[in-house]
Amino acid sequence: MSRTARKFAIEAVAVLASVVLFWVPLYFVLLTAMKSAQEASDMNLAWPSQIRLWQNIADVVTFRGYMLLRAFWNSSALTVLSLAAMVVVCSMAAFVMQRRNDRATPWISFFVLAGLIIPPAIVPTIWVLNEIHLFKTMAGLVLVEVALGFPFCVMLYRGFMAAIPRDIDEAAVVDGYGGYRLFFTIIFPLLKPVTATIIVTQAVFIFNDFTNPLYFFPGAKNVTVQLTLYNFTSQFISQWNLLFTDILLITIPPLVLFLFFNQKIVAGMTTGSVKG
């Protein structure tokens, strides 16, 4: 076989494999979400006799007093609040950590890097949240997300900040700028590309987060979208169609982010992980 023919064959196999490994599961989810409970329990790839997608969506949304809507609201609030706090808090911290160089800086870096590796201690965290009256609250969960996302974000910000020349700081100081004015009016706007990267990557992470809401945000009204999925598994035991409709609905936000910001997400995840 000639070289080009072989190359073409390999590529054809790769595309075929991608269809089997990635499109078939997706198609399966979509198909099941369109079926009736009866047909969904067949678990096959047969085309539904009647497309019930809208009916299923209505059923899932109204289930248990519009629980899914509440979950979407909670998840969106969690994502937006955490991101806002994270961007401000982490960029400020990274500014000092990158610019300063004294005896304390290696220690600070050590503690921050440790956060990338060490698994959070679950029950003691609940205990702390309970002591400060933030257990089972949105504010408490936001703080958890910020604390756990902090090491990753600081690393990205620091890496980017290193490329912003100190001459800018000096010029600003000569012009009589103070630290806050320098940071908020000059440095922070220059960080926009990395801020965007952090927002899209962390938005996906936080929206998809299951473990932290499970531990730190329990309670009937405190659902997030990932928790609905988990709660519905026991209640929709014979209604796979509704469970898969739920999967479909909560996959839409990350899918949209992926379609628009694919490059940014990939960039954020690769630089973040290689530097760690």
Added chain:
Amino acid sequence: MTKVFKRIYTYNFLLPAAVVYTVIFIVPTVMSFFFSLTRWTLSDWEFIGLQNFRTFFQEPSLSIGFKNTLIYAAATSSAKVAGGLLLGVFLTGKIRTKHYLRSVVFFPTLVSTIAVGIAFSMMMHPTEGLINRTLATFGIEGPDWLGDTGVALLSVAFVDVWKGVGLATVIYIAGILAIPEEYHEALQIDGGNGWNKFWNIVVPLSRPATNAVIILSFIGGLRSFDLIWAMTKGGPGFATDVIASIIYKQYQGGFYGLATAGNVILFLFVTAVVYPLSRYLTRTEVDL
């Protein structure tokens, strides 16, 4: 540093982050060492020494977690290294469907783990599931992927790799593209073939990527909880219980001291494995 700049780069900037990080992360981590030695109800504690750790090592339903956690982490991270490297090489080559394949491989990284777990557990159903039905058309009788104690852990590990190999791949792609062109030219002058290129250039010079993938996926593997919980809840029996799922079970059962001991063990486990591993990996790295 001049006095002016000490004032400009004031530690006040660090204050909010330091408070949140200390209160929510560092304090619980430090306190976990203490509470792991107690019988604990959140409001009240009783010091019981190393009893919780003894229970963890003696009770078979708990100690199985060590073995499973290691197997799971080793299996997923080695598969992600191999898969990521091969896909990375393939997707940096001269192929037409590069962009399509990169997107497709990466997409599962962004899908909810719970959703992936539910979808796959349905496809892995022993009799009705898509996988075994497809195998049956070829005359193969597939195992009970999630119900057989021998294969369940590896089935979950497979799904983990399916979901995570995209991240490994993009890390490799970045690593391979960073290899300077001169090396490839030198190889061409010396008359090396594709095989030489792979073993003598790509593999050694993408070592930073390899190290990142190993460390990242090993830590992730040791800590992983949500996929296992969504697919098997540690079952059948305790066949897929890992330290993280045991922590959750003990927490649910109200054994807070025991759950915290699990956390301390996981902490020691992760640092004991990851610290020497990363030291070793960075020491053997070559410079470009």
